[in-house]
Amino acid sequence: MRKWHRWLAVFAGVFIVWIAATGMVGQIISLAGGEGHDAPPAAVAAPVASGTPGISYPIPNGTDGSPVPAKPHRKQQDLYHFIIDLHSGAYFGMFGKVISAIIGAALLFFAISGMWMYLNMFRKRKTIGRAGVFWK
Known part of the structure; x- marks a missing residue:
């Protein structure tokens, strides 16, 4: 499990950073009132x-x-929709949407496998009498 987690992270990491960054920028624009929802x-x-x-x-x-x-x-609306299209992969057409879906599945895998690995390490530490939730 650890090997899969590590190697998939190498390939998915760039896309995850892209999605996180565009999502953050989209939220900032949204909080500033630039979404441009209908009246x-x-x-x-x-x-x-x-x-x-x-x-x-x-x-x-x-x-x-x-x-x-x-x-x-309003130009801010255009910027918001442009950022959201980058975030969702829609800007890159069907290929971008497929990549976005694959990265979503990869994030789910990373979350589940990360929790699984942590629980295994915690159980091993508990058996030797070092059952701290966090350790060095």
């Missing part, structure tokens, strides 16, 4: 009711195209 329905309905010009957007499963006010374009 609540009341915020969209008010300008429409007042006659503010909008764009026509066909509503899925709807009966008509309702005017929806165009919201200003």
Whole structure:
């Protein structure tokens, strides 16, 4: 188990660092308010009711195209979506998504095998009378 854990970490490490870094940057942008989520329905309905010009957007499963006010374009939204596409692998197409899924499975393996190895070391130490949770 230890050998698999070590050798897979050599190959997966670069991708894990990439995913962790882009995820962290995405969270920072999100905390700064740069996600660019859609406005609540009341915020969209008010300008429409007042006659503010909008764009026509066909509503899925709807009966008509309702005017929806165009919201200003923000570069921070583009940055957020770009970072999230890098994080998920979507920026690199199907290949990136597959790599992202494989790295997710590798992280799961590392977590389980790491806990398993720790428990085995703990049990061995316990049998010789040195049952500390942490050791040098």
